Amino acid sequence: MDHDAVTDRMRTLAPQVLGVLVRRGADFATAEDAVQEALIEAVRHWPEDPPDDPKAWLLRVAGRKLIDAQRSEAARRRREERVHDEPPPGPTEQADDTLLLLSRCCHPALSPASAIALTLRAVGGLTTAQIARAFLVPEATMAQRISRAKRTITGERFDRPGEVRAVLHVLYLMFNEGFTGEISLADEAIRLTRQLTVASTTRPEGADPEIAGLLALMLLHHARRAARYTASGELVPLDEQDRSLWDTAMIAEGVDVLQTALSRDRLGEYQVQAAIAALHDDAPTADETDWPQILEWYDELTKLTDSPVVALNRAVAVGQVDGPRAGLAALADVDPGLSRWDAVAAHLHERADDVDRAVEHYTAAADRATSSAERTHLIKQVARLRAGR
Amino acid sequence: MAKYLLLKHYRRGGPEWVPGTDVPMDQWSPEEITEHIDYMRRFAEKLTESGEFVGEGALSPEGTFVRYDGEGRPPVTDGPFAETKDLIAGWMIIDVESQERAYEAAAELSAAPGVGGKPIYEWLEVRPFLGEDLTISE
Numbered sequence: 001m002d003h004d005a006v007t008d009r010m011r012t013l014a015p016q017v018l019g020v021l022v023r024r025g026a027d028f029a030t031a032e033d034a035v036q037e038a039l040i041e042a043v044r045h046w047p048e049d050p051p052d053d054p055k056a057w058l059l060r061v062a063g064r065k066l067i068d069a070q071r072s073e074a075a076r077r078r079r080e081e082r083v084h085d086e087p088p089p090g091p092t093e094q095a096d097d098t099l100l101l102l103s104r105c106c107h108p109a110l111s112p113a114s115a116i117a118l119t120l121r122a123v124g125g126l127t128t129a130q131i132a133r134a135f136l137v138p139e140a141t142m143a144q145r146i147s148r149a150k151r152t153i154t155g156e157r158f159d160r161p162g163e164v165r166a167v168l169h170v171l172y173l174m175f176n177e178g179f180t181g182e183i184s185l186a187d188e189a190i191r192l193t194r195q196l197t198v199a200s201t202t203r204p205e206g207a208d209p210e211i212a213g214l215l216a217l218m219l220l221h222h223a224r225r226a227a228r229y230t231a232s233g234e235l236v237p238l239d240e241q242d243r244s245l246w247d248t249a250m251i252a253e254g255v256d257v258l259q260t261a262l263s264r265d266r267l268g269e270y271q272v273q274a275a276i277a278a279l280h281d282d283a284p285t286a287d288e289t290d291w292p293q294i295l296e297w298y299d300e301l302t303k304l305t306d307s308p309v310v311a312l313n314r315a316v317a318v319g320q321v322d323g324p325r326a327g328l329a330a331l332a333d334v335d336p337g338l339s340r341w342d343a344v345a346a347h348l349h350e351r352a353d354d355v356d357r358a359v360e361h362y363t364a365a366a367d368r369a370t371s372s373a374e375r376t377h378l379i380k381q382v383a384r385l386r387a388g389r
Numbered sequence: 390m391a392k393y394l395l396l397k398h399y400r401r402g403g404p405e406w407v408p409g410t411d412v413p414m415d416q417w418s419p420e421e422i423t424e425h426i427d428y429m430r431r432f433a434e435k436l437t438e439s440g441e442f443v444g445e446g447a448l449s450p451e452g453t454f455v456r457y458d459g460e461g462r463p464p465v466t467d468g469p470f471a472e473t474k475d476l477i478a479g480w481m482i483i484d485v486e487s488q489e490r491a492y493e494a495a496a497e498l499s500a501a502p503g504v505g506g507k508p509i510y511e512w513l514e515v516r517p518f519l520g521e522d523l524t525i526s527e
Contacts, residue, residue: 232427363415372447372479380422382415 006046009054010039011125017058018122019097021066028104029150030069031062032122038062098123098199102192103163106170107153114149115170116177116185121146123195124188134183167196168214168270175218186225190218212261213271219254220277223247235377239286251281272301291320308335316344324352339368343378350385359385392443392484393491395498396514399450399476407510410503417504425509428501436483436494443482450476491515 014035021031038061042054051057105119117135120126126134132142175189193215200207227241236242258274276297283289298314311334319327327348334341346361362381369375414422436442454467481498485491495513503509 230423232423232430234423234426366415367450370449375447376422376426379415380419383417383422384419386416387418 003047006043009046010042010058013055013058014039014125015101015123016055016097017062019101020059021062022104023097023100026066027154028122029147029154031066032150034062034066034069037065098195099164099167102167102196102199104153104156106167107156108166109152109156110149112170112173114145114152116174117142117146118149118153119170119174119192120185120188123192126183126188130183134185135177164200164208164211168193168210171196172214172217172270175221186218186222190215190222193218208268209261209264209266210268210270212257213268213274216254216258216261217270217274217277219250219257220274220281223250223254223281229373233373234380235373237377238280243284246281251278254278254281267300267304269301269304272297272304276301289320291317295321308338309340312338312340312344316347319348319351324348328352339370340365342368346378346381350381355385355388390484390486391488391491392482392518393488393495394514394516394518395481395483395491395495396477396516397479397481398512398514399478404512406512410507410510412504414503421502421504421506424502424506429498432498432501433481441483441485441490441494443484445479445481447479448477450478452476488517491517 017038018031018035021034022028026034035058038058041061042058046054101123102119105122106115110118113135117131120131120134121128128143128146129139131146132139135142171189171193174192175186178184178186193211197207197211197215200211224238224241224246226247227243227245228236230236254274255278258271258278261271262275276294279290279294279297295314295317298310298317301310302314312331315327315330315334318330328345331341331345331348336342342361342365346358346365349355349361350358359382362378362385366375366378366382369378414425417425433442433445455464458465483491483494485494492515495515499511499513500508501511
């Protein structure tokens, strides 16, 4: 095995081994240390002497490291025996391990940023250095954040089925962080949601269709990524994107996943958002977007969540279906404190031919933009309107 | 080698602007904005290639002064929209051979095009990082 092959293999296996140890009752932080030590052994031995069954090898060595660690603490002796006596896992339990591990990493006691970092480390098998680069922070900072997170969840229980929602929320946040670099958090989020989809189908109560809903939503958004920015990093709004750059295979997969989820007839937030994304992806040109149906889905979404962001997006849809004046009326009920409120107001005023108000709101929106790409985009809207006046 | 911080300021405070260049960005044409952003991206790429780029970031115009207000009390802030403080729009850290090179790089960034494609002659603040001996060249 060459070095890259070893690294790849370890990245897949480490979370699985960690999952087994955690399920057998090992403390999360101690189990992670044991797996790390086993990985160091693997790096040392595999290139010359590759094992027949790498996972069993890692599990054996990590188990031994765990026992070593626990043996050093007399108070933990009883647990050591329990870990030791546990029978080896069968193939179906593998799936539960992913879910269990995700549940631990996405514990509500953690801040979203910590939950994402811990998930990438423990379930995604990324190194602390890779995660640090993805978050654009120094490695030492990320190492601290991860060990703080591990301390926080030590002894916490989190494995009830309803808590899958918290896991989905963290995965969705991870997807939206989306930084690209050596690793893209969006790609990682999709990979982990896929894993969760597979894992959840083996659960006795059946898979939650919201898991598939989230996967579909991610795929349908991610399919447009190549068209979302210009070569110089400027934001391209949906209606101006070059649709030939969209990934049609990914869209087809997203639609497929979504339809299967919808057929289970247990509608949820992510499925509805995916349905809206699917309608956008489905339009050959921006003008052919099926806004009436999108508005219907927004009405559905409003019933499921009282999120002000949904109300804001719904105002955009109302503007498309019933005209900008109706959109502005819908916007009047939305909290103007939302960061994208001014951008929506500007867009609707522009469509209502009120250029002065549009300039005013675009300027305010640029001041409140949360990224420099967004700020540049909004300043350009001001420039465009001023030039056209 | 020494690190320098290049600070971009919002257009208030700092020295006088070259007449005719003090046009806020929202009064440029969309093409002029694209060209400006592109110039800065190419500049960062060039510094990355030469091994002189360390990092950069853009900052929100909203900043807050914060201070300690005594044991058990929440921090004091000046409110989110103070008018008087010096606002920094963005920063870039470079790691260069000499102070001359730091000034040269800053001058190149300052020449980013604005209205009519002409350099904006933007003032940049250049601050060396402490902790490195600037008098000894390697």
